[in-house]
Amino acid sequence: MNPYAMFDDDEEPDDPGFVTDTHRRRFVALLIDTSQSMGTTRADGIPAIDALNRRIGDWLPKVRAEGRGALRDVEFVVITFGAGGVLVASGSGEPSAEDGGAFVPADRLHIGELAAGGATPMVDAVDLALDLLEERRQRVQQVHGQQTGSPRLILVGDGEPTDFEGNPTEDWRRLAKRLERARKQLRTRLFAFGVPGVDDDVMRALATDSGYFRLADFDLKKLLDLVLVATAEQTDFEDVRKLFAEDYEL
Amino acid sequence: VTARWSVLAGSTSGAAHDRAGVSSQDAFAVEEIGGTLVVAVADGAGSAAFAATGAALVVSLAVRELARLLPASRPADQAQWASLVRAGADRTLYRFRGAVAGLARGAGLQPQDFGTTVTVVLARVPWVGVFAVGDGFVVTRAAGAGLDLLLAPPGGTARAPGATTLLPGRRRGDRTRRRVARLPDLTGLAVGTDGLETLVIEFAAACPVRPAAEPFERLFAMAGAADTDDSALTRMLAGRRVGELSSDDRTLVLAVPR
Numbered sequence: 153m154n155p156y157a158m159f160d161d162d163e164e165p166d167d168p169g170f171v172t173d174t175h176r177r178r179f180v181a182l183l184i185d186t187s188q189s190m191g192t193t194r195a196d197g198i199p200a201i202d203a204l205n206r207r208i209g210d211w212l213p214k215v216r217a218e219g220r221g222a223l224r225d226v227e228f229v230v231i232t233f234g235a236g237g238v239l240v241a242s243g244s245g246e247p248s249a250e251d252g253g254a255f256v257p258a259d260r261l262h263i264g265e266l267a268a269g270g271a272t273p274m275v276d277a278v279d280l281a282l283d284l285l286e287e288r289r290q291r292v293q294q295v296h297g298q299q300t301g302s303p304r305l306i307l308v309g310d311g312e313p314t315d316f317e318g319n320p321t322e323d324w325r326r327l328a329k330r331l332e333r334a335r336k337q338l339r340t341r342l343f344a345f346g347v348p349g350v351d352d353d354v355m356r357a358l359a360t361d362s363g364y365f366r367l368a369d370f371d372l373k374k375l376l377d378l379v380l381v382a383t384a385e386q387t388d389f390e391d392v393r394k395l396f397a398e399d400y401e402l
Numbered sequence: 403v404t405a406r407w408s409v410l411a412g413s414t415s416g417a418a419h420d421r422a423g424v425s426s427q428d429a430f431a432v433e434e435i436g437g438t439l440v441v442a443v444a445d446g447a448g449s450a451a452f453a454a455t456g457a458a459l460v461v462s463l464a465v466r467e468l469a470r471l472l473p474a475s476r477p478a479d480q481a482q483w484a485s486l487v488r489a490g491a492d493r494t495l496y497r498f499r500g501a502v503a504g505l506a507r508g509a510g511l512q513p514q515d516f517g518t519t520v521t522v523v524l525a526r527v528p529w530v531g532v533f534a535v536g537d538g539f540v541v542t543r544a545a546g547a548g549l550d551l552l553l554a555p556p557g558g559t560a561r562a563p564g565a566t567t568l569l570p571g572r573r574r575g576d577r578t579r580r581r582v583a584r585l586p587d588l589t590g591l592a593v594g595t596d597g598l599e600t601l602v603i604e605f606a607a608a609c610p611v612r613p614a615a616e617p618f619e620r621l622f623a624m625a626g627a628a629d630t631d632d633s634a635l636t637r638m639l640a641g642r643r644v645g646e647l648s649s650d651d652r653t654l655v656l657a658v659p660r
Contacts, residue, residue, distance in 0.1 A: 167643045169616030170601040186641050221646030384649050 177292050178226050179255065179344055181281035181384050183274075184241070184266065185309040187348055191268030193310065195372055200205050200347075202308070203372050206239060208263050211376040213361075220257030223388075227255040233277035237271035239314055239395040247280060249287035258383075265309030271318035272311045278358070280332060281305055285287035289338075302339035305357070306379050309344070312351035328357045335360075343382040343392065345375060362389040404434035408660055409441075410625040412635030413653040416597055416645075427518075428595050428653040431465045435472045438526040440465055441655050443538055445595040447517035447568050455505075456516030459568060460498050464522045467493040472524075478635035481609075483531050483582045490522065491533035499570045517568040521553065523593050527659060528586040535580045537566040537601055541613040542583065543590035543622055549613040552581055555599045565619045566596070591620040591657040597650030598639075625656035 155330040186201065204243050219226065219237045224229075230242035254350050285303040292300055315321045334340035344359035346352060346366045356364045367375060381387050403469045404481025415426035427446030434440070442461035468490050477483040502516040519536025532540050532553050539552035556566070556579070592613075594602065602617050603610050626632050638644065639652045 166620075168620035170647060171604055171614045171617070172643065222649035224647075336525070343441075382657070390449060392450070 153155060154402065159233065160333040176225055176301045179265075179285050179288050179303050180228050180358060181282055181303070181305045182224055182228060182230045182242075182379065183305065183307045183309075184230065184232045185272060185274065185275050185347075186232045186266050186268050186270075187272040187309065187311055188234065188269050189311050190234065193279055193349065197231075199268070199391070200372075205265055205374055206347055207372040210373070211380070212261060212263065214380060216259050216262050218380070219281075223258040226374060226383060227288070228258060228261050229256075229281065229288075230261075231277050231281050232266060233273045233379045234271070235267045238277045238280055241266065247284060247288045249284050249291055249298055251291075254284055255288050271314040271316055273307070273316050274307075274309055274313040274354075275321060275323045276316070278305065278307065278327055279330070282330065285340070286338075302341060303334075304383070305340065305342045306382050307342060307344040307355075308347065308379070309355065309373065310347040324354050324358060333360055341389075342387070343379075345378065346374070365392060404432075404433060404439065406437065407439050407657045408525050408626055409439075409657045410630060410632070410635050411549055411653075411655040412633075412639045413614065414636055414640040414651070414654060416648060418648040422576045426651045426653075427453040428597075428651040428660065429461045430593075430653050430655055431461040431516075432643065432655060432657075433469070433473065435465075435469050437638050438468075438472050438524055439591075440468050440472075440528075441525075441591070441593045443492055443521045443593045443595055443653055443655055445519045445536065445538065445597070445651065445653070447519075447637050447640045448581060450517035450568075451515045452505075452511065453516065453518055453578070455483070456498075456502060456518035456521075456569070459501055459516065460494070460518055463497045463501065464494045464520065464562065465596055466492070466655045467497060468522075468524065474555070476567065477529065480582055480584065482530050487524065487531040487533050487580050487582060489603065490524065490531075493499055494533075495521070495535070495571075495578065496525035496588075502570055513570045514568070515591060516570070516649070519566060520569060521589060521595075523594055523629060525657070527588050528584050530581075530583045530588065530591065531583055532579075532581040535567055535569050535571070535577065536598075539603065539610075539618040540581070540598075541590075541592040541594075541602070541618060542585055543592075543618065547585070549615060549618055550615055551610060552583055553605065554610040555596060585606070588659060590618075590659075592618065592621065592654060594654040595650075597648050597652035598654055601644065602654075603645055621654075621656055624656055626658040 163214040189203040232239050240254045243254045289300045342359045344355045344364045346355045415430035430443045442464040446457035477486045502513045506513045519540030522535040524531040542552045602629050
């Protein structure tokens with residue numbers, strides 16, 4: 153007898169009537185670098201931004217599928233920084249924590265075509281994400297009477313932070329202190345993924361050594377798989393580190 | 403099956419750990435000792451490098467320590483059961499702290515690298531005693547009284563993920579939760595880890611209020627049926643439907659008096 157036969161997909165056991173409507177809403181901000189370098193760097197033989205768009209197209213169905221299961225309590229907000237400055241790329245496209253605003257449930261997540269250009273206003277993007285996460289948390293608790301889990305930020309960057317004109321900025325030092333307070337007070341978690349060209353020191357200052365993952369190459373498929381792993385409630389920094397330890401510089 | 407109980411146990415790793423290439427960090431042990439059923443369930447901390455070792459160690463130590471205590475203890479009232487539960491908790495946690503301190507020293511680790519929760523149930527009808535550190539849960543079923551949450555998940559769904567109390571604590575006491583109940587008509591016991599709590603417990607305003615009737619009716623029926631395959635519960639916990647609802651490790655032990 154095949155010892156694994158009992159786990160065959162064709163032999164799915166009956167559902168005994170498990171409870172399915174318990175909610176602890178969780179909010180995940182995905183921040184994507186769309187600065188000029190994403191248009192000039194190449195990945196998969198094409199500009200990195202085109203490769204990213206292609207990979208996001210393959211990735212979103214997985215997110216939406218998990219949004220009907222393990223990620224059913226997750227709302228995403230997607231923020232880009234680069235072309236056009238700091239933009240909300242999810243939901244209504246407006247920087248609003250209201251219902252029907254920037255946040256969308258995982259099973260309805262769509263991200264439009266991203267364009268590369270401009271500076272790297274990473275600090276402003278993270279500040280906006282923190283503001284929106286807190287506003288959304290309060291709204292869900294106070295208006296909808298639902299409890300919320302700890303907020304999570306997933307930051308993907310390939311350069312050093314600048315202001316909107318492209319001038320280097322030290323404002324990330326202030327942001328690092330804000331993130332530290334958020335970690336202590338709200339159990340906020342920041343997973344930061346640096347792709348080639350990124351300023352390691354800044355990313356470490358923002359995410360701490362535990363939360364920073366330096367990718368050795370522009371393997372965007374693996375990057376997005378990593379983002380999905382980092383979204384799960386039970387996943388912690390060490391889980392992500394174990395999974396990708398052989399592939400990335402850590 | 404023990405002399406007095408039909409027991410059905412299941413345990414499986416969650417998708418979050420599967421994706422991260424980590425095996426299950428839950429562990430459980432069941433034994434009937436001199437007429438008292440002992441069930442120990444542990445959930446190794448995802449943040450601890452050797453959590454699975456810690457979980458396996460604490461359930462085996464709990465059974466061992468209670469095997470030493472129980473023959474000399476014939477508790478007959480609430481106070482004596484409370485005393486037994488306290489002694490069982492103290493000895494188990496003391497042994498665990500000592501064991502992981504030794505392991506950590508030998509391997510250049512910290513005791514917290516073996517971090518785990520633990521939930522231990524002692525049952526000899528009409529008495530049920532519980533001690534626990536962390537976020538396990540215990541459900542009882544009694545004829546007439548129905549289902550009850552003898553040990554509820556602390557903090558409900560408002561609890562931040564991973565924010566539970568862990569062994570080994572930094573000092574004695576370890577914030578142990580203890581319960582003793584007299585249930586003359588006990589017809590079922592369930593002990594589980596937090597990966598299942600939202601599937602089998604009903605919450606209101608994020609607080610656990612009662613065990614869900616429908617799944618427990620089916621689960622206890624499975625445990626009590628003579629023809630239930632030993633793997634039935636693990637198959638259910640590893641099934642697609644449960645995997646869709648929980649990405650955490652999942653362990654459940656069901657016991658029904660024979």
